[in-house]
Amino acid sequence: MNAAVPAPRKLRLATTSLAGCFGCHMSFLDIDERLLDLVDLIEFDRSPLTDIKHCGPCDIGLIEGGLCNAENIHVLREFRRNCKVLIAMGACAVNGGLPAQRNHIDLGQCLQEVYLTQPGLVGGQVPNDPELPLPLDKVHPIHEVVRIDYFIPGCPPSGDAIWKFLTDLLKGRTPRLGHPLLHFD
Amino acid sequence: MKQQTLLFDGLPVPFEEGQTIMEAAMAADIFIPHLCHHPEFKPQGSCKLCTVKASGRYVSACTMPAKDGMEVENNSPDLNDKRRTMLQMLFVEGNHFCPSCEKSGNCMLQALAYELEMLTPHFPQFFPNRPVDASHPEVLLDFNRCILCELCVRASRDVDGKHVFALSGRGLKKHLIVNSESGRLGDTDFSMADKAAHVCPVGVILEKRKGFAMPIGKRRYDVDPIGMQVERLANRSASEEEV
Ligand code: SF4
Ligand code: SF4
Ligand code: FES
Numbered sequence: 001m002n003a004a005v006p007a008p009r010k011l012r013l014a015t016t017s018l019a020g021c022f023g024c025h026m027s028f029l030d031i032d033e034r035l036l037d038l039v040d041l042i043e044f045d046r047s048p049l050t051d052i053k054h055c056g057p058c059d060i061g062l063i064e065g066g067l068c069n070a071e072n073i074h075v076l077r078e079f080r081r082n083c084k085v086l087i088a089m090g091a092c093a094v095n096g097g098l099p100a101q102r103n104h105i106d107l108g109q110c111l112q113e114v115y116l117t118q119p120g121l122v123g124g125q126v127p128n129d130p131e132l133p134l135p136l137d138k139v140h141p142i143h144e145v146v147r148i149d150y151f152i153p154g155c156p157p158s159g160d161a162i163w164k165f166l167t168d169l170l171k172g173r174t175p176r177l178g179h180p181l182l183h184f185d
Numbered sequence: 186m187k188q189q190t191l192l193f194d195g196l197p198v199p200f201e202e203g204q205t206i207m208e209a210a211m212a213a214d215i216f217i218p219h220l221c222h223h224p225e226f227k228p229q230g231s232c233k234l235c236t237v238k239a240s241g242r243y244v245s246a247c248t249m250p251a252k253d254g255m256e257v258e259n260n261s262p263d264l265n266d267k268r269r270t271m272l273q274m275l276f277v278e279g280n281h282f283c284p285s286c287e288k289s290g291n292c293m294l295q296a297l298a299y300e301l302e303m304l305t306p307h308f309p310q311f312f313p314n315r316p317v318d319a320s321h322p323e324v325l326l327d328f329n330r331c332i333l334c335e336l337c338v339r340a341s342r343d344v345d346g347k348h349v350f351a352l353s354g355r356g357l358k359k360h361l362i363v364n365s366e367s368g369r370l371g372d373t374d375f376s377m378a379d380k381a382a383h384v385c386p387v388g389v390i391l392e393k394r395k396g397f398a399m400p401i402g403k404r405r406y407d408v409d410p411i412g413m414q415v416e417r418l419a420n421r422s423a424s425e426e427e428v
Binding site: 088091094095096097098100101103104138140141143144148150151152153155176177178179180182183184185 | 276280281282283284285286289290295298299302304305306307309310312313314315401407409410
């Protein structure tokens with residue numbers, strides 16, 4: 001009897017950036033050579049790193065960015081449907097972040113200022129291609145639309161914070177960020 | 186006379202007649218989360234972050250006098266859960282975008298959120314519209330971050346003798362106002378020499394042209410978590426040196 005012990009199934013991880021700046025993804029890559037340890041434990045589904053366009057059934061979903069347009073909500077719901085554990089990564093996903101700084105400005109006025117009346121603009125027009133997703137009246141953090149299981153604050157969270165969080169989770173511990181990994185800036 | 190003691194989470198701590206629970210705790214290097222308490226000013230017990238259970242009742246540690254034999258529950262999951270919820274409400278009520286706040290790293294609200302492991306604001310954001318007041322030559326007022334602790338009100342009224350600030354309105358409409366006909370700080374006699382210029386625990390009252398002076402990693406709460414800075418908090422004095 002020498003049946004080989006099957007290697008444990010790799011966990012499937014999907015990531016996306018909604019109304020974010022990709023800074024959290026850059027920070028994720030900042031785990032550097034530990035990425036090699038990570039790919040022993042996980043495989044990527046939909047992610048800017050794979051170019052898979054739609055999320056299939058996954059164990060973990062990492063969401064960067066908040067919700068500033070209709071497509072963001074669509075993608076977020078796709079992730080929630082498919083991921084057992086959904087994580088808000090970074091300030092924008094957690095509380096709206098920088099994009100939400102437009103929330104006290106009327107959306108129409110905001111578009112006018114940017115595309116029509118700003119000094120130096122000649123013949124500008126508010127983009128209206130039907131393919132463009134419609135902007136939301138206000139930018140919202142993602143927990144206001146779907147249930148979120150975990151939050152990693154930070155703008156961006158450091159590579160070390162993301163690593164600590166993911167390894168806790170992958171090893172079955174309750175993920176925990178203490179001083180100095182927990183920060184909001 | 187017999188030494189009076191109270192019990193903090195079971196630990197006997199001596200105190201002097203007339204001390205509040207907060208003062209007794211601080212003297213013994215025990216941390217009780219707090220925002221509206223400042224050792225230099227009269228306590229008013231409004232933020233409720235310092236809520237402890239004394240002899241079975243929820244009370245504000247900063248206003249409740251210590252009593253001999255009192256049993257105080259402080260660092261418990263029940264109390265810390267409640268405190269975290271209060272922090273979350275403070276965060277969603279204003280606009281707290283820490284990455285662009287000059288107070289970040291030196292802010293008590295933020296430091297307490299770290300201490301109590303607040304990872305999410307949890308509640309829906311209010312995103313209120315609160316224009317800033319940049320009329321004063323030396324000081325910027327960013328009302329987006331005001332937690333209505335009234336430290337500036339107390340400092341200006343009780344120590345500076347100027348009555349520059351007050352709270353107005355009730356409930357959700359309560360907000361900080363400036364005592365001048367125009368309502369602008371530039372039209373008051375407020376100055377950087379005032380105590381009130383240095384008491385704000387969050388990023389509302391900010392000295393102009395001084396922001397982001399300290400690099401990330403070296404700011405007050407980057408170095409040590411707030412729970413380990415009890416001695417400094419107990420002895421602090423609102424002055425120019427205090428960042
Ligand atoms: S006042 Fe404090 S909590 Fe609010 S934005 Fe500034 S650093 Fe963050
Ligand atoms: S401005 Fe600062 S000190 Fe004054 S009430 Fe608001 S938070 Fe407190
Ligand atoms: S510190 Fe006691 S109520 Fe604010």
